Amino acid sequence: MMGERTGTQEALFYGFSVEQHVPQSHVLRAIDRFVDLSGLRAHLSPFYSHTGRPSIDPELLIRMLSIGYCIGIRSERRLCEEVHLNLAYRWFCRLGLDGAVPDHSTFSKNRHGRFRESNLLPEVFEMTVRRCIEEKLVGGEAFAVDASLIRADVDRQRAVPGSDGLPPYATGRTVSEYLAVLDDAAFGAATPVVPKQLAPTDPAARFTAATPDRAFFSYSTNYLIDLDHAVVVDAEATTSVRQAEVTAQRRMIERTQERFGLWPERLAADTAYGEAANLAWLVEEKAIEPHIRVFDKSARSDGTFARSDFVFDHEDDSYVCPGGQRLRPSHRNFTTPRSYVDQDGFVRYRARQQDCGGCALRPRCTPNMPARKIMRSAHEGARDMARDLALTDAYFTSCRQRKKIEMLFAHLKRILKLDRLRLRGPNGAKDEFLLAAAAQNLRKLAKLIPIRSAVLPA
Structure with a gap:
């Protein structure tokens, strides 16, 4: 019925x-x-x-x-x-x-x-990291670092040329925050290059064309994760340039060591973190193995000898060319030792003109110059160590595990819907990125630590 x-x-x-x-x-x-x-x-x-x-x-x-x-x-x-x-x-x-x-x-x-x-929101994020450590989800041996672009809440049609500076009508909280971070290595001081476009509503957002899509204003969210279970151990907001992301990596590693006592043995990252100074910082100051491909532009496309065709003699501090001649920082003997490192951190090794002038290999070595010159970084030892590590099985394991951080960024944008910021200014980006990282850690805990059912009395 x-x-x-x-x-x-x-x-x-x-x-x-x-x-x-x-x-x-x-x-x-x-x-x-x-x-x-x-x-x-x-x-x-x-x-x-x-x-x-x-x-x-x-x-x-x-x-x-x-x-x-x-x-x-x-x-x-x-x-x-x-x-x-x-x-x-x-x-x-x-x-x-x-x-x-x-x-x-x-x-x-x-x-x-x-x-x-x-400073409450960083405390909330660190609460989630401490809980992950308590639940044994953080191994502390292998870390990975990377950055991802997040669109800023800016209309690119209202942008002004960066060379003109901010217009007089650009005022308010976001402009004050922009001026406050002009000397910060993670924002204004990251690079001397003047941005092509400035957004009056959020001047700290960077105009970038780093993706195949149309250029847009963005911030970068930087993650430092533990590779055991992809727990985010630190996060930082920066401007969207490579130098700022390298600076964020150093800050996050130091902060993690200071606040959680985590000292990783190795760090996995892409080539953007493979510059000589950064590799030297990891190896010499932090004793961290860099599982990072070296950032190297010494290869040549015109068929002439590349730097890899020259053998470096550590005892003699010279390069030996394919013709058997030596390239040195100087071919003169000075009473007082001199430093040959330039302001960019490179040493120039030069051959003598008389050695190159009658060499049969000159057309394949230096056809347009009277003598061959090779630039060597002052941190070449750290670069050599990174090259040696790239041949090990552990390096290939790190490359495979490093995909976890890309999956976190995909989860951030597709599941948590953080593909565009709602808050403006460096502080707004920092707040959003910290809360999103805390949410990902909480979801990780909820997924990996099952709810224990109550035990009924007999």
Whole structure:
């Protein structure tokens, strides 16, 4: 018999439990086990007044932001609507059925105020890293580093030529942040090259054509991950140039050593990190094996001898050419030893003109110059070490494992929907990248650490 609802009168009392209506398999149940905000209020206490009307609970704001970045809800206005309607979100935020959801403008006020002043978001991210270490998901032996371009919240049609500088009407918070990082090696001081275009609404965003797509304004998110389970151990926002990304790599390694006591034995990266100075920093200062392809442009395409055709004699500090002659930094003997390293960190090894003039191999060696010259980096020892490591099985293993960081970037853009920033300025990019990395760590914990079912009494 077909049933029919007959009464429309509402009950006077309800017995309803939000806890019972959230499925045990829900992703937020798995994530909630690893969200430890017990020290949040003590951390923020100096930034709140001890008198006046009570503020919105900062733990509620952080839990709501965690939902947004873990689930991929990019709009804070929509996040407030979803938390208001979704029982699982209310359960995660400890709101119950009648808890009030704060207005979306509250996030902006706290982000630009107390959260940034107290350096709270880096603390939230580091909380996830410490939990990953406690759960034995971080081996600490092998790391990988890379950067990915994230589009800035900028309309390229409103850009102005970089050589003209900022227009007079360009003012506000993002311009102040841009001026504050002009001397930062990760932003304005990364390269002396003047950007082709500037965005008045977000001048720190870099105009880049590094992808096959149409040129766009972007920031770079830099990840340092542990290769055991692809846990993000550090993240940093930089301008989108190679030099800034190398600077971020050094900062992240030092920060990881200082805050977590992690000293990796090897680092995997692509050729962008294979410049001589960076390899020397890894080998000589940090004792880290660089599983990195050397950044080398010594190969020639005109059929003449390349630098690899010359043999370096370490004892004599000279190169031996295919014809048996020697190339030296100087062919004169000085009473006082001299340094032949130039300002770019290179030593020029030159052959004598009389040796090259009558050589039968000159057409294949130096047809357009009176004598052959070879540039050798002052850090060539570290480059040679990286070349030797590239022939080992461990290097090929690192190359295979390094794909994990590319998968993290793909997950960041496709699943967490962070393919375009919503916040502007260097600080906004930093906030978004740290929260996204924290969300990826939380999802990793939820996936790899199963929920232990309660043991029923016998």
